[in-house]
Structures are given as C-alpha cells and as structure tokens.
Amino acid sequence: MINRMERLFLGQKPIGIIYATIIILMFSSTSWAGSPYIRSAQAYGRQYLYIQDIASYYGLTLVSNSENCEMRNKWNKIGFTFDKREGMINGYKINYLFPPVRENSIPLVSSSDFQFILEPIMRTYSIPKQTLRTIVIDPGHGGKDQGAAGKKYKEKDITLQIAKKLKNILVSKGFKVYLTRESDSDLDLDMRPEKCRSVGADIFISIHCNAVGKRDISGIETFAMTPEGAPSTSDTKPKIVKEKGNAFNKNNYLLAYNVHSKLINSTGTVDRGVKHARFVVLRNAPCTALLVETGFISNSYEESKLGSPDYQEKVANAIANGLTRYGSLLLGGR
Ligand SMILES: [Zn+2]
Structure with a gap:
C-alpha cells in the first residue's frame, strides 16, 4: 500500500520525464530478446522500471488501462494491478514485493520485482545453477x-x-x-x-x-x-x-x-x-x-x-x- 503522504509528496515531484533515466542492463548477448534499454524512474523512495520496456525486453506485448496492465504473448501472461501487490503470472496468483504504479500514464514496476520475481520466471536460464541431489x-x-x-x-x-x-x-x-x-x-x-x-x-x-x-x-x-x-x-x-x-x-x-x-x-x-x-x-x-x-x-x-x-x-x-x-x-x- 502506498500511503497518502507519499502520494502527495510524489505529486509535488512528478516523475516521468524529469526523473526518468535510462539504464543499460548488462545482459548477455545470447539472451537478448528485445530492446536493451529499460528506463527507470524514482518513485516512493525506490527505483521503478517501465513495464513497457520490460515487455519489449521479454518479447511481450503490453496491454494497459488505468487500473491494470498485462504483458503477454502466446506462452506468457503477466498481470499487474496498479497500487496493489496481488498479480498473476501465467494463471497463478503471485504477490509483488511493492505495488506496481501508474504515474503520468506510465505503468511502472519496482526494480526489486523485476530482479526477484520476473527474471527468475522469464529467464530461468539466467539464475544460478545448482545440484539437486x-x-x-x-x-x-x-x-x-x-x-x-x-x-x-x-x-x-x-x-x-x-x-x-x-x-x-x-x-x-x-x-x-x-x-x-x-x-x-x-x-x-x-x-x-x-x-x-x-x-x-x-x-x-x-x-x-x-x-x-x-x-x-x-x-x-x-x-x-x-x-x-x-x-x-x-x-x-x-x-x-x-x-x-x-x-x-x-x-x-x-x-x-x-x-x-x-x-x-x-x-x-x-x-x-x-x-x-x-x-x-x-x-x-x-x-x-x-x-x-x-x-x-x-x-x-x-x-x-x-x-x-x-x-x-x-x-x-x-x-x-x-x-x-x-x-x-x-x-x-x-
Ligand atoms: Zn505451521
């Protein structure tokens, strides 16, 4: 949940173009799926990433309205509801670490959720290998x-x-x-x-x-x-x-x-x-x-x-x- 004070504070310091920066993520060339640029924005004291850019990176299409958005293709469906932590990945309920948000019409998800939830599911080959015995x-x-x-x-x-x-x-x-x-x-x-x-x-x-x-x-x-x-x-x-x-x-x-x-x-x-x-x-x-x-x-x-x-x-x-x-x-x- 985002409290009211944080929202007001954010209102005085609009994110988007002003605070948006472009980060270049260091992915290996073989795992390359789309745009190398995932733009980031600071909001609520933490780093958020543009869901649109994440969708491109995974080769997914983003469908968005004012309440929720979904990245999808034939094999994957990843759902976000703005200001709520409950989400869906491929038909199963998950809980994001921080609520995805929509600021200045831009859907954003926290970089922690990208790193610890989306990446393990979408790029399983990128996570540490381990023995299973x-x-x-x-x-x-x-x-x-x-x-x-x-x-x-x-x-x-x-x-x-x-x-x-x-x-x-x-x-x-x-x-x-x-x-x-x-x-x-x-x-x-x-x-x-x-x-x-x-x-x-x-x-x-x-x-x-x-x-x-x-x-x-x-x-x-x-x-x-x-x-x-x-x-x-x-x-x-x-x-x-x-x-x-x-x-x-x-x-x-x-x-x-x-x-x-x-x-x-x-x-x-x-x-x-x-x-x-x-x-x-x-x-x-x-x-x-x-x-x-x-x-x-x-x-x-x-x-x-x-x-x-x-x-x-x-x-x-x-x-x-x-x-x-x-x-x-x-x-x-x-
Ligand atoms: Zn118990």
Whole structure:
C-alpha cells in the first residue's frame, strides 16, 4: 500500500520525464530478446522500471488501462494491478514485493520485482545453477508444539504424514532425502535449517497447514524468503538486512512458483498465491528453500481432505513434480 503522504509528496515531484533515466542492463548477448534499454524512474523512495520496456525486453506485448496492465504473448501472461501487490503470472496468483504504479500514464514496476520475481520466471536460464541431489523435508511443528488444530486433526500429524509420502516419492526418483523429524518429537525452529547444513542439502522444503478464525477460508499458499530491501507479503515495511536465505533469492522464487503451480493444478483448491515471508526456517536456510501451507485445517472441508491419505499423496506428488520441474528449468527446459 502506498500511503497518502507519499502520494502527495510524489505529486509535488512528478516523475516521468524529469526523473526518468535510462539504464543499460548488462545482459548477455545470447539472451537478448528485445530492446536493451529499460528506463527507470524514482518513485516512493525506490527505483521503478517501465513495464513497457520490460515487455519489449521479454518479447511481450503490453496491454494497459488505468487500473491494470498485462504483458503477454502466446506462452506468457503477466498481470499487474496498479497500487496493489496481488498479480498473476501465467494463471497463478503471485504477490509483488511493492505495488506496481501508474504515474503520468506510465505503468511502472519496482526494480526489486523485476530482479526477484520476473527474471527468475522469464529467464530461468539466467539464475544460478545448482545440484539437486539431497533434499531435506521439514514436517512443521511436532511434540509439544501441535501447530494448528482442526476438529479432527492436528497440524503436526498431517505435516509428518505428507512429509513421509513426499520422502518416498523423492527417494523413488533417486533423490537422497532426510526429514528434520521422523516422529512426533519436539524440534526447535533453529534446528530445522541446521539439518540442511549437516547433510549438505540442496533443497529445504518445510510443510505446514494453515488456520484462521474465519472458517470459510481455504486454499494453498507457498512462501519464498523475502529478498533483502523488500517487505514480506504480510507487511509493508522493507527490511534491508541480508539474511542467510537471501543468498538464494532467485532460486527460491523459481522453486516456490513451480511447486505452487503444480499444487494448484493438481488439487484444484483455492489459489492463495506465491508469497514472501522471513520465517525462521527460510531466513536461516543454507540452501534453496520454500515453505508450503498445504491447506486450512480450520476449514472443515479442507481439514477432511488434508486428513485423507489420497489427498496427502496428491499434495506430495505435486510438490515432487514442482521440484523436478524446477530442476528441468535450471537445465534449460521450457
Ligand atoms: Zn505451521
């Protein structure tokens, strides 16, 4: 959200032609897709980029009106709503780090969103390569910490059941897999990413269930670590500090997006979007990491699904498919 004072301030200092500068982005010549110039503008104390130029760069067409805009071609559709962080990428909900804006009729998106959201999705071959061999799965909560509780099930039990199913699937695909806990035991949050260090993990997957007072709310949401200098989805204040998990920003996002899209496709449940958070397990992860909220245990329909072995298997399969899709994209697949 942009507060009123910022808007007024911006009104006195119009951006656009006055503050616009042209930056030349250093892209490799082989990845060249369109115009090399992406103009930037300062607004709300941060750097924004012209969506029109980003569209040209990716070889997409920009369609815009006063409320929203979309960059698209035959294969991709990337949607922005001005002054709102919720967006769409190829049919799945995402949340931009900062609200895209329209100033002087120019659609703008923050340079952080370009760097940490659009680039990993649109130019997957440009993100750091990594090995994909050892996976740590983290069933949320355990022991005295039961997590959220529904009418029939506890979060700590469902997360362990899904984690075990996911482990079996990944082992059958040839991965080396560890769980942070194998039984209903207590485990400090700090110890969970620590497990990654001790086994040399390439990927950390934390599994949770959601709960909220409003019992009609349902759906899946997937979290990646918030990039430094940006606010988490539930927050509006950016944090500058760079945490351990920020070493993998682009990989984190590509993994989260692909796991999320497979989950939504395969379960057909409500899409609550790919989000950013600085959860302890994501903040301290020494490798690419994500956290999945597999559904709302506070919603009785979703609770009964989450408790069913078939649905758990479906969720586990979707996570595994998202992971292998991430792997194939890293290798240059489409
Ligand atoms: Zn939880």
